[in-house]
Amino acid sequence: MNKSTRKILLLVVVLMFIVTLAGCDVDHYEQSIDAEGGFAWMQWIVTKIAELTVGVSRFAGGHYIVGLFTVTLLIRIVGWPIYSKSNAMSSNMQIAQPELERLQEKYRDKKDEASQRQMQQEMMQIYKKYNINPLGCLLPFLQMPIFIAMYQVVRRLPKTDRFQDLDFKFLFLDFQGDSPLDAGVAFSFADHWVNIVLAAIVGATMYFYQRYAMKKPDYLQNKKYDSAKQKQSQQTMKYMTYFMVIMLTSIAFTNIGIAVYWIIGNLFQFLQTYVNRKKNYKRHFENNNIT
Numbered sequence: 001m002n003k004s005t006r007k008i009l010l011l012v013v014v015l016m017f018i019v020t021l022a023g024c025d026v027d028h029y030e031q032s033i034d035a036e037g038g039f040a041w042m043q044w045i046v047t048k049i050a051e052l053t054v055g056v057s058r059f060a061g062g063h064y065i066v067g068l069f070t071v072t073l074l075i076r077i078v079g080w081p082i083y084s085k086s087n088a089m090s091s092n093m094q095i096a097q098p099e100l101e102r103l104q105e106k107y108r109d110k111k112d113e114a115s116q117r118q119m120q121q122e123m124m125q126i127y128k129k130y131n132i133n134p135l136g137c138l139l140p141f142l143q144m145p146i147f148i149a150m151y152q153v154v155r156r157l158p159k160t161d162r163f164q165d166l167d168f169k170f171l172f173l174d175f176q177g178d179s180p181l182d183a184g185v186a187f188s189f190a191d192h193w194v195n196i197v198l199a200a201i202v203g204a205t206m207y208f209y210q211r212y213a214m215k216k217p218d219y220l221q222n223k224k225y226d227s228a229k230q231k232q233s234q235q236t237m238k239y240m241t242y243f244m245v246i247m248l249t250s251i252a253f254t255n256i257g258i259a260v261y262w263i264i265g266n267l268f269q270f271l272q273t274y275v276n277r278k279k280n281y282k283r284h285f286e287n288n289n290i291t
Contacts, residue, residue: 032160033153045149049075050157057166065170068154068257072264075150079143080272087276089132094216096130154257179254198259203249205266210241213273 033050049071057067103126107119127133158168158176168175172194180192189196214237252259 030159031156033156034160034162035156042145042149042152045145046152046156049146049149050153050160050163053153053157054163054166062165062167063170064158064166064168064175065173065260067166068175068260069264072150072261073268075146076265076268076272079146082142083272084276084279087273088280091280092130092132096126096132099126150261151258154261155255158257173256173260175257175260177256181254194256195253195259198256198263199249199253202252202259202262202266203245205263205270206248207241207245209266209269209273210245212270214238214241 033047052074053064053067053071055067056070057064060066060070100123103119103122107115110116110119157163174194180195248262252262
């Protein structure tokens with residue numbers, strides 16, 4: 001993939017991300033689902049997911065934890081095909097990496113227009129050979145509006161008056177409890193130990209999932225082609241992982257519902273990655289007639 005293509009993809013990703021965030025309207029995070037304002041399309045998604053969560057909760061005897069758990073899994077399952085496609089494309093890109101690096105080495109000193117055009121043609125042939133779509137990296141962003149809407153539902157639904165018939169408590173969890181950072185709330189370990197424990201579980205599951213996801217399966221490892229550029233990229237990913245773990249743990253500490261939502265999601269991602277790796281492993285050896 002040449003620099004121009006990467007720049008275009010980066011621009012598209014940034015624009016999609018900005019549009020998605022624009023629909024979030026962070027001022028609504030501490031308000032009920034019924035609060036007016038915000039972008040209509042995002043508010044519509046938030047409302048529908050909230051109604052589904054409430055419907056499942058009422059069907060289960062009014063227990064909110066059941067609705068939260070069920071809808072979280074349902075959203076993850078609906079998004080599985082996109083995740084699976086993206087995961088398979090990532091594996092194909094790793095398999096094709098040696099050929100792509102050889103191609104770049106072949107044209108390293110050939111900067112004329114004809115040579116660059118020929119390199120692009122050969123690169124597209126490699127993409128076709130390994131079933132790689134350059135725009136495939138954008139697939140995960142299709143799920144972003146749903147995930148962000150679910151995030152809003154988890155924070156805002158317990159604050160909505162017309163859903164107060166639900167039971168928002170489960171064992172030692174109180175989904176309507178005050179946040180340790182709310183104005184006028186004095187933090188104490190005795191009152192907020194659940195927030196601490198759940199935030200720690202969020203951080204742990206996120207960290208170990210990222211380590212598992214970043215580790216290449218044996219059949220994709222090729223130390224001969226582990227260039228300095230790839231090692232630098234891996235190091236950057238590690239720093240990003242640490243940042244994400246710290247950020248998500250901090251947010252989870254402020255809201256029990258968000259913590260539970262992310263714990264369910266992180267554990268489900270482990271399952272997704274495990275199953276997809278098994279499928280990609282089988283597909284790789286079948287395509288290469290390896291027994």
